[in-house]
Amino acid sequence: MTIEEAYNQLQDRFLSFENGEDWKQFLAFSARFRQYSLCNTVLIYQQRPTGFKLTSVFDLSQTEGEEVPIPVSIKGLEDREGADLLREKMLAAVRKEVPVSYTTLPLGFHGFYDIKTRSISLSNGDSALQNVKTLFHELAHHLHETTFPGDETTDQKEFIAESAAFIACSALGIDSSEYSIPYIKSWLDDFAAFSKMRAKIEKISSKLLSLTEEIAIAS
Numbered sequence: 001m002t003i004e005e006a007y008n009q010l011q012d013r014f015l016s017f018e019n020g021e022d023w024k025q026f027l028a029f030s031a032r033f034r035q036y037s038l039c040n041t042v043l044i045y046q047q048r049p050t051g052f053k054l055t056s057v058f059d060l061s062q063t064e065g066e067e068v069p070i071p072v073s074i075k076g077l078e079d080r081e082g083a084d085l086l087r088e089k090m091l092a093a094v095r096k097e098v099p100v101s102y103t104t105l106p107l108g109f110h111g112f113y114d115i116k117t118r119s120i121s122l123s124n125g126d127s128a129l130q131n132v133k134t135l136f137h138e139l140a141h142h143l144h145e146t147t148f149p150g151d152e153t154t155d156q157k158e159f160i161a162e163s164a165a166f167i168a169c170s171a172l173g174i175d176s177s178e179y180s181i182p183y184i185k186s187w188l189d190d191f192a193a194f195s196k197m198r199a200k201i202e203k204i205s206s207k208l209l210s211l212t213e214e215i216a217i218a219s
């Protein structure tokens, strides 16, 4: 799959997601935990980038009445066969570029890129497949900051990183839309507004794709 094809797939998924079950689930969840929307969780983290004294952002015990299903974008992608091996290969390849460690994170957090130490942390509570997706996302942040810096806002940076991660996953035959599309839409629900960032998304994606090729050769 070329980057262009993957980008078009992202655009299709984005536009058709509106009517999908996952997006409805995500909206229902966000409505229940209004003060803890996905955007807020990231902002909470950004306001406290050190120390990692995070309280659980989604305290499920505070819900009353019927249970709200936890959306994939909060609980993470489910595992599938071969994901463990893929994660090991990815870790080996990514660690040539940037240090990666595991850490315990509250529900809804899957990892982060520390801009000061230039290192990646992954949630030790996630599936191997989710770790792979997160690795692409955080590596995209790393590449953005170190190789393709610009004056993008936080929203735009998140949009770019997750779009690039989606494209890299597509290249490996992984459809991460259940996770990626709500995440992207939670930052800005307007795909057209981001078309001007397409060039940067594609630059970063192409770096991520060279990594996936390396993994494919090594296997």
Ligand SMILES: [Zn+2]
Binding pocket: 137, 141, 157, 158, 161
């Ligand atoms: Zn991010």
